[in-house]
Amino acid sequence: MSFLDDFIWRAVIAGAGVALVAGPLGCFVVWRRMAYFGDTVAHSSLLGVALGLLLGFNVMLGVFAAGFAVALVLSGFLREKRLSGDTVLGTLSHASLSLGVIVISLMTWLRVDLMGYLFGDILAVSLTDLYWVYGGGMLVLVLLVLLWRPLLAVTVDQELARAEGIEAARYELMLMLIIAAVIALAMKIVGVLLVTSLLIIPAAAARRLSRTPEQMALMAAFVGVLSVLLGLFASFQFDTPSGPSIVLASLMLFLLGQIPSFRKL
Amino acid sequence: MTPELPNILISAKDLYLKAGRNDLVEAVSLEVSEGEIVSVIGPNGAGKTSLLKLLLGLYKPDRGSIRRRLGLRVGYLPQKTSIDPVLPLSVARMMTLTESFSRKEVETALAETGVLSLIDEPVQTLSGGEFQRMMLARALLREPELLVLDEPAQGVDHLGEAELYGLIGKIRDQRGCGVLMVSHDLHVVMAATDRVLCLNRHLCCEGEPQEVTRHPEYLRLFGMEAGSRLAVYSHHHDHVHGLSGNVETTEFKQAP
Numbered sequence: 001m002s003f004l005d006d007f008i009w010r011a012v013i014a015g016a017g018v019a020l021v022a023g024p025l026g027c028f029v030v031w032r033r034m035a036y037f038g039d040t041v042a043h044s045s046l047l048g049v050a051l052g053l054l055l056g057f058n059v060m061l062g063v064f065a066a067g068f069a070v071a072l073v074l075s076g077f078l079r080e081k082r083l084s085g086d087t088v089l090g091t092l093s094h095a096s097l098s099l100g101v102i103v104i105s106l107m108t109w110l111r112v113d114l115m116g117y118l119f120g121d122i123l124a125v126s127l128t129d130l131y132w133v134y135g136g137g138m139l140v141l142v143l144l145v146l147l148w149r150p151l152l153a154v155t156v157d158q159e160l161a162r163a164e165g166i167e168a169a170r171y172e173l174m175l176m177l178i179i180a181a182v183i184a185l186a187m188k189i190v191g192v193l194l195v196t197s198l199l200i201i202p203a204a205a206a207r208r209l210s211r212t213p214e215q216m217a218l219m220a221a222f223v224g225v226l227s228v229l230l231g232l233f234a235s236f237q238f239d240t241p242s243g244p245s246i247v248l249a250s251l252m253l254f255l256l257g258q259i260p261s262f263r264k265l
Numbered sequence: 266m267t268p269e270l271p272n273i274l275i276s277a278k279d280l281y282l283k284a285g286r287n288d289l290v291e292a293v294s295l296e297v298s299e300g301e302i303v304s305v306i307g308p309n310g311a312g313k314t315s316l317l318k319l320l321l322g323l324y325k326p327d328r329g330s331i332r333r334r335l336g337l338r339v340g341y342l343p344q345k346t347s348i349d350p351v352l353p354l355s356v357a358r359m360m361t362l363t364e365s366f367s368r369k370e371v372e373t374a375l376a377e378t379g380v381l382s383l384i385d386e387p388v389q390t391l392s393g394g395e396f397q398r399m400m401l402a403r404a405l406l407r408e409p410e411l412l413v414l415d416e417p418a419q420g421v422d423h424l425g426e427a428e429l430y431g432l433i434g435k436i437r438d439q440r441g442c443g444v445l446m447v448s449h450d451l452h453v454v455m456a457a458t459d460r461v462l463c464l465n466r467h468l469c470c471e472g473e474p475q476e477v478t479r480h481p482e483y484l485r486l487f488g489m490e491a492g493s494r495l496a497v498y499s500h501h502h503d504h505v506h507g508l509s510g511n512v513e514t515t516e517f518k519q520a521p
Contacts, residue, residue: 031352153363156348163321163341164363164407210353211387 046100393420
């Protein structure tokens, strides 16, 4: 395990692990038009970071808790339908980000690398983080496989699924939980502001290349992992920030997938 | 004529559904038995779809009760299912959306509704009629005891419409399942149905098609609605019904 002592390898392995999970999950985010939802949950991460630091437990756990709480509040508001969905999302998204920044700035006894949280600091991934990413990631993958059919059914037509005996509300809640978990795992890699890109761009790139939902999920995982590898390589090579490099790498792959001759699948 | 209790698939008593201050569904009671085709007709906004969704358990009634036969298997065709092109979905995959079936079973069901050749097409490329036939095949795969169809002929041309209702009748004959369907288009439904419920938030009248078309409430509802389209209803006090009970063409005394 000595190569895990090398921060570069830790970065590569953590990034690949997160991308592997984020790809298939991202398909649901894309299919259900939850991009802004994911963003809002991600923006609440800073609050979770503050929570974790304040109470002295693992930051990922704090982010997960905050993300899930915000997801619950959101879905409550969205069900109300007094305001349009994107207004509610826009409000909560920026409010939770602001609150997070303020709480962290008030904790003057701590030195928090805000830039690292906002844009990711994959090179600071520790061995503990790695265990979290792979433990949590594995759990999420297993859940996704087990819940795949009902989740997809609810995504295609919620009422049809319910009429055929699927408890839609339960699965929608599970999906939010999983999204909050993956955002917590991925935050360190690309940061609060870029984390949804890891969900959305690989899935978007995979759309043109697939004919079934399952193909799209696998393809998205593949594109995601490739983006992390390319992005990190570029980051080391040209000394660019790692999070944004990964995002741009996935954008390149997305654009490549738009070229007609690559679509013959 | 009183059906034995075990033959009743679903029965609803005194259902109410409110939306804000208004009643969408008012004091509706109905039942559907095995092997019976029941059609709910009514103008737009009459609460037809809401009634179906109450019966399916998608909405909770504000008052009233619904009893289903234990373990009732329901096949449902929603009014409109639009599938986002961002989701790559073939007909075969759509068929196994909520339950897994073998390729053979899927093929048999699609063949029964006449769309086997579309099995590997993306669902988004299907025409209205093809889509409804696929959805019908989907419902059949689950071996339903009760088929619930919300405007099954939507987006289907006139020829296809008659064929589709013919197919539904055939399915009922072969499988003996109950069928509950909603429609706002009268003439084909009347021919293909055992019992008609005429709904305008409350049940205006019900019975066999021939009886219902003579009911004053029915004439008031559909006479006026159809009249605005064809302007032939100014004197329907002396009209004669065709064999199908078809009001729309009585002026011309045509058999359908």
